[in-house]
Amino acid sequence: MIPHIMVQAVLQQSVAGFYTDLVTRPTGRAVRENIERDLLPGTIAVMDFTGVGCLDYSCADEIVAKLVRDKVKVLLLRGLTDAHREAIEPVLAGAGLAVLCERADGALEGLGASGDPKARADWTAVAPPLYQSSTFTNPVGSTAEVLYSRYGNNPNQVDIGRRLALLEGADAALFLASGMAAAALAHLAVLRPGDHLLASEWIYGGVYRLFREEFGKLGIDVSFVNPTQQRTWKRAMRKTTRAVFLETPTNPLMRVLDLEPVATVCKAEGLALIVDSTFASPVNFRPLEHGADLVIHSATKYLNGHTDVIAGAVAGTDQVVDEVRRLMQVWGQAIDPFAAWLIDRGMRTLTVRVRRQNEIGLAVAEWCAKQDAISKVHYPGLPSHPDHEHAKRILSGFGGMLGIELKGGVRAAERFLRALTIAAHAPSLGGVETLVSEPRLTSHASLTAEQRAQAGIPDGFLRFSLGLEDPDDLIADFAQALARH
Ligand SMILES: Cc1ncc(COP(=O)(O)O)c(C=O)c1O
Numbered sequence: 001m002i003p004h005i006m007v008q009a010v011l012q013q014s015v016a017g018f019y020t021d022l023v024t025r026p027t028g029r030a031v032r033e034n035i036e037r038d039l040l041p042g043t044i045a046v047m048d049f050t051g052v053g054c055l056d057y058s059c060a061d062e063i064v065a066k067l068v069r070d071k072v073k074v075l076l077l078r079g080l081t082d083a084h085r086e087a088i089e090p091v092l093a094g095a096g097l098a099v100l101c102e103r104a105d106g107a108l109e110g111l112g113a114s115g116d117p118k119a120r121a122d123w124t125a126v127a128p129p130l131y132q133s134s135t136f137t138n139p140v141g142s143t144a145e146v147l148y149s150r151y152g153n154n155p156n157q158v159d160i161g162r163r164l165a166l167l168e169g170a171d172a173a174l175f176l177a178s179g180m181a182a183a184a185l186a187h188l189a190v191l192r193p194g195d196h197l198l199a200s201e202w203i204y205g206g207v208y209r210l211f212r213e214e215f216g217k218l219g220i221d222v223s224f225v226n227p228t229q230q231r232t233w234k235r236a237m238r239k240t241t242r243a244v245f246l247e248t249p250t251n252p253l254m255r256v257l258d259l260e261p262v263a264t265v266c267k268a269e270g271l272a273l274i275v276d277s278t279f280a281s282p283v284n285f286r287p288l289e290h291g292a293d294l295v296i297h298s299a300t301k302y303l304n305g306h307t308d309v310i311a312g313a314v315a316g317t318d319q320v321v322d323e324v325r326r327l328m329q330v331w332g333q334a335i336d337p338f339a340a341w342l343i344d345r346g347m348r349t350l351t352v353r354v355r356r357q358n359e360i361g362l363a364v365a366e367w368c369a370k371q372d373a374i375s376k377v378h379y380p381g382l383p384s385h386p387d388h389e390h391a392k393r394i395l396s397g398f399g400g401m402l403g404i405e406l407k408g409g410v411r412a413a414e415r416f417l418r419a420l421t422i423a424a425h426a427p428s429l430g431g432v433e434t435l436v437s438e439p440r441l442t443s444h445a446s447l448t449a450e451q452r453a454q455a456g457i458p459d460g461f462l463r464f465s466l467g468l469e470d471p472d473d474l475i476a477d478f479a480q481a482l483a484r485h
Pocket of ligand 1: 178179180181183204206207247276278279297298299300301310311312428
C-alpha cells in the first residue's frame with residue numbers, strides 16, 4: 001500500500017491550532033516526526049499539501065528534502081501552491097534531489113534536481129544575485145528586525161544557512177566569518193562561567209589554543225581525553241560538565257570516532273555534544289543523525305571547496321543556532337556577503353566534489369599501501385585502518401584526506417615535497433587542488449618530536465588533502481617524488 005500523507009491532517013494532529021503554520025518551531029520538527037513515523041524506508045509515498053495555506057513556507061522544503069533523502073524512493077507531491085513550489089524547488093535542486101509533482105490537471109512533472117523546474121521569468125539571472133550591501137531599505141514605521149549584513153540576514157547569508165541545515169538534517173544553520181568563529185560561538189552558546197568543557201585531545205590546533213588560552217579567562221574550565229577510549233569520556237566528566245567537544249575524522253590519523261556511546265552519556269547527563277565535522281562534510285557524515293546536538297565546520301574547507309574563502313558554520317536546533325546568531329551579532333562574526341555568495345557557488349558542487357574525492361582518496365591510499373618507501377598509510381577506507389569496519393558502517397564515503405609515514409623520516413618528507421609538481425605544499429584542505437603538509441610543522445608544531453611519535457605522528461608523516469586532479473596524474477606525481485633520493 002502506498003502511504004498517503006495529508007499534510008494538513010498531520011499538522012492538525014501534531015500541534016492543535018497550528019495547522020496553517022508549518023514552520024513554527026518546534027512544530028516543524030513535530031510535523032516531520034509525524035510524517036516520518038508513517039513512512040517505511042524505501043517506499044513510494046504521496047504527500048498532499050491540499051488545504052495547507054502556510055504563512056511561511058520555509059519548512060515544507062526541509063520536510064520534503066529530508067524525506068526524499070532518508071526514507072522514500074519516490075515522492076509524489078500533490079496540491080502544491082506556487083509558494084510551496086517556490087520554497088521546495090531550489091532546496092531540492094541544491095541537495096541534488098528530485099520528486100514528482102502532480103499538477104492541478106493531473107499531469108506529472110519533475111521538481112528539483114533532475115526535473116523540469118518551473119520556467120524562470122524571462123531575463124532573470126540564473127546565478128543568484130550577490131547582495132554586496134551592508135544595509136537594506138526599511139519600510140517606514142516597521143518594527144521588524146532591520147536587514148543589516150552584520151546581523152546575518154542578507155539574502156546571500158540566509159540562503160547558504162538553509163542549504164547547510166538541509167544537508168546536515170538540522171533545524172537551522174548559520175555561516176560565520178571563519179571556522180574558528182564557529183568553534184568559539186558554538187561553545188559560548190552552551191557554556192557559562194563555572195562550566196566545564198570536556199574535549200577530545202585530537203582536535204584542530206587552533207581550537208585547542210582557543211580552549212587553552214581563552215576559555216579560562218571566561219571562567220570555563222576545559223579538560224582533554226583520548227577520544228578513542230570510550231570509558232574515559234564518562235570518567236572524565238564532572239558535576240560542572242556542560243558540553244563535550246570532539247572532531248571526527250581526526251587529524252591527521254583519520255580515526256573515525258564512534259559518536260553514539262558518547263552521545264548516549266551526553267543525553268543521560270544533559271550535556272551538549274558538539275562535533276567538528278569539517279573533514280567529513282555532510283556528504284560523508286552527518287553527526288546529528290548519530291546523537292550530536294551541534295555540528296561545526298570550517299567552511300573554508302569542503303563546504304566552499306575552492307580555497308578562496310575563510311568561513312565557518314554551525315548547524316543544530318533552532319534554539320542553539322539562534323543563540324549563536326545573537327552572539328555573532330554582538331561579537332561581530334558575520335560572514336561577508338561575497339564570501340557567502342562564493343560558498344553558495346561552492347556548495348552547488350559539494351556532493352560531486354566529495355564523492356569524486358572519496359574515489360581518488362581510495363585510489364591513492366591503495367597505491368600508497370603498495371609502496372616500499374611508505375611504512376604506513378592512514379585511510380579509513382583501507383582494511384588495515386583501525387576503524388575500517390566502523391567507518392564502513394557510519395560514513396557514506398571515506399573521504400579525500402589521507403596520512404602516510406615515510407620510512408626516511410624528515411629528510412625523505414622534504415625531498416618528496418620539493419619534487420611535487422601537481423600537488424602543492426600548503427596547509428589547509430578540502431579544495432579542488434591537492435595539498436600536502438607536514439603535521440610536525442603545522443597542526444602538531446607545538447609538540448616535541450617524542451610527543452608526536454607517541455601520538456602516532458612520527459617525523460616523516462605527510463598529510464594529503466586530495467583535490468580533483470586526474471588520479472593517474474596525481475599518482476604519477478607522487479611516484480616521481482618518492483623516487484627522488
Ligand atoms: C578541523 C578544523 N576545524 C576548524 C578549523 C578552523 O577553521 P578556519 O581556518 O576556517 O577558521 C580548521 C582549520 O584548519 C580545521 O581543520
